[in-house]
Amino acid sequence: MGRAHGHKTRDRNKASLPQVPKNMKSDGLDVEFDRDLADHDDLEAMARSKAADQRARNRQKR
Numbered sequence: 001m002g003r004a005h006g007h008k009t010r011d012r013n014k015a016s017l018p019q020v021p022k023n024m025k026s027d028g029l030d031v032e033f034d035r036d037l038a039d040h041d042d043l044e045a046m047a048r049s050k051a052a053d054q055r056a057r058n059r060q061k062r
Helices: 008-016 040-061
Strands: none
Touching: none
């Protein structure tokens, strides 16, 4: 009996492992932010982040 005979059922199981449902995934935006305390740099960083997110979404749709 060769080495591969004992591993067949274990290796076949890897393809059927459960995946995380889309409704349980987070978008990574869990930071609290107060606009009243934000300075110009914070607002500029927020605008850049929003623009980058939009570009990433457009790239995914293609």
